[in-house]
Amino acid sequence: MSLAVVILAAGQGTRMRSDVPKVLHPLAGESMLSYVIDVARQLEPEQINIVYGFEGEKLKEKFDSSDITWSHQSEQLGTGHALAQAMPSVSKNSEILVMCGDTPLITLQSIKALFHKKYNEQVTLLTSVVEDPKNYGRIIRNNSGSIESIIEERDATESEKLIKEVNTGIMRLPANGLKGWLKKIDINNKQKEFYLTDVVSLAVKDGYQVNGVILDDESEALGINDRYDLAIAERIIQSRNASMLLDFGATLIDPDRFDLRGELTIGKDVVIDVNAIFEGNVILKDRVKIGPNVVIRNSQLGNDCQVLENSVLDGVTAGNNCIIGPFARLRPDSYLENNVKVGNFVEIKKSNISSKSKINHLSYIGDTIVGEKVNIGAGTVTCNYDGDKKHQTTIGDDVFIGSGTMLVAPIEVGKSATIAAGSTITKNAPADQLTLARGKQVTIKSWKRPKKKN
C-alpha cells in the first residue's frame, strides 16, 4: 500500500502572538516545520502533503520542492477540516500518516513503530504518557484496554482530565475509511471546530481496531503552542545535541549552556566552555579549545587551535595551532595558516594570514595578504575603502609593522621591511628597509597651557 504523509500546518498559532506562522518559528536555527518534513522524507512516502493556510505563501516559498504537494485550507476550521483538504489528492487505496507541523521533536524511530505489520489496515495512534497532560487530547480506553475515542481537554470531564495518556497528533489510517469518517465529523464541541480526533470513535464504530503505540520518551510528544513550549523544545533539542557531542568524546563544561544551530563536526579531545554558540557548518579538529561566550559560524579550525573568550568567528578557515581572541572578530573569508595569533580587539575580513604571523592587539585587517612571520603592531589599520571601492594590501614575509600604522590601500610592503610606528603609508614600502611616514616632533618652548579663571 502506498503511503501519503499529510502534515497539518495551516494554523496561525494564536497562542504564539506572532505575525509569523507558528510552524516557521525556529528551533536550533531551523523552522519547526523543517524537522517534521525531514522525518517525513525519511519514511520515503509516495507523497508528502502539507496543509497550509495562515500566511501560507511563506511556507510554500520556504519549502518549495518537487516532492511536496500543497493543500490549501482557506479557513482554519480545525484539524479534521485541515486533513479533509488534503484528501482529494490522496488515492483511495493508500494509507495516511498524519503529522502536525507543531510537533517537531518526534523522531523517525518512534514513527516507525506505527508501521509494524501487525497494525496494517487498522488505525494506529502514537500516544504518550505525560507528566502534565494539560491541553492535549486524552486517550479514552475501555475496560479491556482498547482505545475508544479521544477527548479534547476543553471537552473533557474532570475525571477524563486526570488521564495521562495523550494524543501526539500522529496517526496512521487507511485512506478509504478516513474519507468517510471525515465527512461525518461535526463541530459539536467547545471549540466549534472539526476535530480530527473524532475519527477515532467513528473508526471504532465501523469495526476498525484502534491501536495506541506509547512513546518511550515523552519529550518527543511536545506540541508547540506558545513561546513557553518553544523555549522548552529548544532546550530539548540542545540537550540532544549536547548528548551527541558528549558521546563523540567532546568535553562540554556545561551541557546546559551549549547551543548548536546547524552541524558541528569534532575531532578528538575538543573542549567547549560555557555559552558557546555554533551556527551553520562548523568543523573543530583534534584538541581544539573553545572559550566561554564564543560564537562560531561556518568555520573550520585545525588541530590544537584555541579560541579565547568573547570572540566571534564567521567564515574562518584556520590551520593548526592558531590562537584567536579574547575579543577577536573574524569575518567571512579569513584564512589563517598554522601558528597564527590574532589577539584582542582585532577584526579581520577577507584576508590571508600566513603561518607564524601575529596581529596581537586592536587592529583592522581587511582585503589583505599577510606573509609569514609578520608582526603587526597594535592599532594597525588597513585603510581598504575609499568610499567607492575596496583595495588590496600586500604585506611580505618577515615584515614588522610598528604600532598605530595606517596602510592606505592599494599598497605593498616588501619582504622584511620595517614600518615605523605611527606612520601613514600611502606609497609602496621597499623590502628590507625602514620606512617612516609621520610628522616631525617639535617642542614649542614659549607655549603656555590656557588656564581657567577661578
Ligand code: UD1
Ligand atoms: C491537537 C489535537 C490534540 C493533540 C495535540 C497534540 C485535535 C482536535 N487535537 O490539539 O488531541 O493532543 O494536537 O499536539 O486534533 N491545524 C491546521 N488547521 C486547523 C487547525 C490546526 O492545519 O484548522 C494544524 C496546526 O497548524 C497544527 C496542528 O494542526 O500544526 C494541530 O493544531 P492545534 O490547534 O495546535 O491543535 P491542539 O489544540 O494542539
Ligand code: CA
Ligand atoms: Ca498543537
